Amino acid sequence: MRIAIAGGGLLGRLSAWRLVLAGAEVTLFEAGSLARPAGACWTAAGMISPLTELIHSPYEVYRMGLESLQLWPRWIDVLERASGQPLHFRRNGSMVVAHQCDAAQLDQFQRDLQRTLGSAATKEMTPLDAAGVSALEPDLQHFSRGVYLRNEADLDNRRLLGVLLDELRRLGVGLVDETAVDCEPHAVVLHKGGERRTFDLVIDCRGMGAKAQARNLRGVRGEVMVVETSEVSFQRPVRLMHPRYKLYAVPKPDGTTVIGATEIESEDLSPISLRSTMELSSALYALHPAFAESRIVETSVNLRPATPDNLPFVRIVEGLVQANGLYRHGYLCGPALVRRVAEAAGLVTEVTTE
Ligand SMILES: Cc1cc2nc3c(=O)[nH]c(=O)nc-3n(C[C@H](O)[C@H](O)[C@H](O)COP(=O)(O)OP(=O)(O)OC[C@H]3O[C@@H](n4cnc5c(N)ncnc54)[C@H](O)[C@@H]3O)c2cc1C
The missing domain is CATH 3.30.9.10 (D-Amino Acid Oxidase, subunit A, domain 2)
Incomplete structure (x- = not known):
């Protein structure tokens, strides 16, 4: 399956990594620099705080946080072994x-x-x-x-973003940076020049860059x-x-x-x-x-x-998956949302051949 992912922030690169491991042929488009993403993922503090967030967030955020807390150690372990770099994932409370x-x-x-x-x-x-x-x-x-x-x-989020990028490169993901795109079912359209590139599936992970398409963001x-x-x-x-x-x-x-x-x-x-x-x-x-x-x-x-209810979402139409709304919970809920993205793509990501 040929998949285009728009947005090389946290959600985009985590999704690209899991989907390429699940056997997809992935191309990642990023409007800015992949080495230093302009998105919220770079500014974030990297806390994974299901309890402190529970006080002022919907219960579903807590649930997704617990799900992610189960996934992070496994994913971090795979990334650390592949890269030889510590990601400083601390379960220190x-x-x-x-x-x-x-x-x-x-x-x-x-x-x-x-x-x-x-x-x-x-x-x-x-x-x-x-x-x-x-x-x-x-x-x-x-x-x-x-x-x-x-x-x-908590984890070293900037190091994580760098290690994910190295892994995507190593696994043969097509990396297209400095290239803003719009998302359509089965196609991305390059802002510069208007070229339309077709894929089996497009996954929109553009964060605030998707505001024109994502209602209520x-x-x-x-x-x-x-x-x-x-x-x-x-x-x-x-x-x-x-x-x-x-x-x-x-x-x-x-x-x-x-x-x-x-x-x-x-x-x-x-x-x-x-x-x-x-x-x-x-x-x-x-x-x-x-x-x-x-x-x-x-x-x-x-x-x-x-989003208005501060909950992340995955919306599916034929040929297009929109994933967004991670608000202040990208590292807290990211892995759980990536799982839903992979399900939407019809791919299972908990592969054993990592
Ligand atoms: C100050 C601050 C502190 C935070 N602290 C935490 C924390 O401690 N723990 C936590 O869990 N969360 C935290 N967050 C939230 C977290 O950063 C976000 O939830 C997360 O980054 C969202 O991930 P994303 O990939 O959806 O969006 P982003 O990280 O914003 O990435 C979107 C990417 O899409 C790219 N893009 C945009 N438009 C286009 C286009 N047209 N074509 C191609 N690419 C495009 C952007 O350049 C960007 O790289 C914090 C956020 C902020 C601002």
Whole structure:
């Protein structure tokens, strides 16, 4: 089966990888650079957080997150063996902390999880006192309370995107970058020159690039800062409950920490605002004062592709599959969605000859 995939972000390259392993002949079209994709996948923090997302997402996101958490270790293992590069998939859990004055928010967070998960919540989260917090995160000495969420993970998402690209090349996927396309049943149409190339199936993974075709898709602006300091190091993603600004700090293998993220109902892709920089910095300082001397080595802005109910979708018409709406859950739900894409293509991806 000859398949064209439009969009070389997270969903496009993961789908291309699984489908070529399942025996398809795949061509991947990317509007920008495949080496450094312009999509949300590059800006993302790479957290796989079914529990923290459950508080403000539909239950289906949690379910898809658990499904993906089963798939990621197997897929990462295959990619690491093929590439010889570690992808730093950490099943180290995550931690939520709050200062004493914001303890009520932490209580509410725990109640919300208990209400949604019932008795299962008890084995998913461990309330921590000051000693428990600093035992898990030695640099967090000044928090009297926290919650440890053991079933959360994170990965080095930029490394993953690079390794996937190398694998696609090695497996003979046709890689066409700097080439924006429109998607039709059985064909892609190149923006430049209007050439129409036909395939047995087209899979549209263009994220926000599909807005003209995907009804109701909206972009949600997210801004992050990447900071570097030798003063603070975390073992896992840490979230701060703050009355005004929600904050996460995700430590990366290169010693940097991704700080995020704003969530603004806007499709403005201009650089990070001064206000967002101040709010993220202020919350970061509240997480640990030593961050004051950290260096901001990067800021990044992108749009999360979202649907009205914030659920991802796979739509099928003869000769065309549209997959989109991963919103803030690309790494959380990506593998589960790729499975549905493969089913829609009529291909089974859990092959044994990897
Ligand atoms: C600040 C921020 C933080 C995030 N953190 C996390 C996180 O910690 N965990 C998590 O699970 N998710 C996170 N996300 C969400 C995640 O990044 C997205 O859900 C995911 O990237 C969506 O994947 P995608 O492949 O559908 O879209 P994208 O990653 O946006 O990729 C779409 C690709 O399609 C290409 N394209 C567009 N138009 C065309 C065209 N006409 N022809 C060809 N190619 C085209 C684009 O150039 C792009 O490369 C975050 C997002 C943001 C913005």
